[in-house]
Amino acid sequence: MPNLAEGALIPSPERVVGRIPVRNLWLLMLYASDLYRALGNARTASEAMPDDLPRMVGEILADAVEARLRRHLGLGYQHREQIVNRVRGRIDVLTTERKQLLMRGQIACRFDELTLDTVRNRFVRIALERVAGLLRRRPVGRRCRQLAQRLTNLGVSNLGVVRSQIDLERFGRHDSADRLMVSAAKLAYDMAIPSESAGRQYMHKPDRDEVWVRRLFEKAVTGFYRVALKDDWTVRGGVKLRWHSSDHTPGLDAVFPQMTVDIMLENAALAQRMVIDTKFTSIYKRSVYRSQTLHSAYLYQIYAYVRSQVNESDPLTQTARGLLLHPAVGERVDESVVIQGHYIRFATVDLAANSGEIREQLISVITPDLRCVSEHT
Numbered sequence: 001m002p003n004l005a006e007g008a009l010i011p012s013p014e015r016v017v018g019r020i021p022v023r024n025l026w027l028l029m030l031y032a033s034d035l036y037r038a039l040g041n042a043r044t045a046s047e048a049m050p051d052d053l054p055r056m057v058g059e060i061l062a063d064a065v066e067a068r069l070r071r072h073l074g075l076g077y078q079h080r081e082q083i084v085n086r087v088r089g090r091i092d093v094l095t096t097e098r099k100q101l102l103m104r105g106q107i108a109c110r111f112d113e114l115t116l117d118t119v120r121n122r123f124v125r126i127a128l129e130r131v132a133g134l135l136r137r138r139p140v141g142r143r144c145r146q147l148a149q150r151l152t153n154l155g156v157s158n159l160g161v162v163r164s165q166i167d168l169e170r171f172g173r174h175d176s177a178d179r180l181m182v183s184a185a186k187l188a189y190d191m192a193i194p195s196e197s198a199g200r201q202y203m204h205k206p207d208r209d210e211v212w213v214r215r216l217f218e219k220a221v222t223g224f225y226r227v228a229l230k231d232d233w234t235v236r237g238g239v240k241l242r243w244h245s246s247d248h249t250p251g252l253d254a255v256f257p258q259m260t261v262d263i264m265l266e267n268a269a270l271a272q273r274m275v276i277d278t279k280f281t282s283i284y285k286r287s288v289y290r291s292q293t294l295h296s297a298y299l300y301q302i303y304a305y306v307r308s309q310v311n312e313s314d315p316l317t318q319t320a321r322g323l324l325l326h327p328a329v330g331e332r333v334d335e336s337v338v339i340q341g342h343y344i345r346f347a348t349v350d351l352a353a354n355s356g357e358i359r360e361q362l363i364s365v366i367t368p369d370l371r372c373v374s375e376h377t
Contacts, residue, residue, distance in 0.1 A: 017213045019282060020327045021352040025213070026053040028351075029190060032219035034183040035060070037227055047355045057188050058131040058140040064181035065124060065147050073154070074175045076118035081110050116154050120169060120182060122161045125151040127185035129158065134191065163189065214280035217351075221278055221325065222263050224362055234266045241309060261305055265366070266316060273316040274366065275305045276323045283326040283333050283348050294335075294346060298324055306342045323365060327351045334365070 089111025128148040135141035222237040241259040263276035284292035302322040328348040336345040347365040
C-alpha cells in the first residue's frame, strides 16, 4: 500500500481501473482483509452493504478498542538508552566515562521498559485517526477521534510505524484479544487509498493504481475462498511449485525460474486439487487471424502448473485442475477444455455486479469441479 498524504480521500465506489469496470473496491478490500474471517455472523451484513463498509469497520474498530481499554491495552517492552540517577539494566560504560556522568551522580544505562507505546497500539491509533478523517461528519468518526485522543493521553504515539510491520505481528494466547482490533485497524488503514474525486488528495499514476488493484483482486479471491469453502478444504495463496528435474548444470539453480501459484485449493478426502491463477486483464486479446483469442502465455502457464507436478505417488497431482480467473470486460466468459487428462477452465467474474452476484459468480466458477462449498458464510 503506498504512503498517503494527510487528508487523502477514499475512492469513488464505482470506477474503471484500466479497462476493467469495478463497481466497489470496498468489497474486494473486505474479502482481502483479515477482518472478513473474524467477522463471523456479521459477514453477511458487510457484504450486503459494501458501500457502507467504512462506517461498519469504524464501528468494529471503535468497539474493539473500547473493549481493550476496559481490560487494559496490551503492553510490550521498548528498548531505551537513558541517563539515570541509579543503575537500571545494563551500564553503558563508554557513555558514562566519556560524559563523566559519575562526577554528577548519574550513569548511562540501557534497559527494556514495559510500555503501552507498542508498534501494535501505535498502528491502532493511526487507524483511528484515519477513520476519524474519513467519517468526520458521522458519529463513529467522533468516537474514533476521541479514542485516538485517549490513546495519546495514555502515552501511545503515532510515529515510526510501517504498514508492513503489522503483517508480521503474531498473536499468542495472552494477546489473542488484540486480533479483532488489529484486523479492523488494518482494513481501516488500507481504506485511505488514492482517489480520482475532486478535493485534497495524494494522486498516483494510473498504472501504479492498476498494479495495486491487480494485487487486491488476487488477495480478495484468496480471502473469499478461505471463508466460503468448508473446513475440509485447504486454501493456500502464493504456493511455490517445484520442477521435477534432474541432471541440471551447477549454475542452473541461480537462473532457473520458479513457479508460484496464486491460489491452490485441496481436499485430500475427495482427492481433488484445483490451481487458480488470477489475471487483472481482459481474458481475450486480438490476434492477426481472429477477432479475439485467449492469451497463449496464460494457457502455457496454467498448463505448466498442473502438468509439471504429476507424480505417481500423489493422486492429487494426477487429477489436478486449473482455473484462469479474469475480471469480465463487457461479457461473461466460461469455457473449458481437458488437456492430457487435466480439466482447465477459463472464466471471468463481473466486478461491476452487486455483492451478491459477485459471490455467486466466485462460487459458480468452482462448483462444477469442487464440492462441499457452504451455501452461505
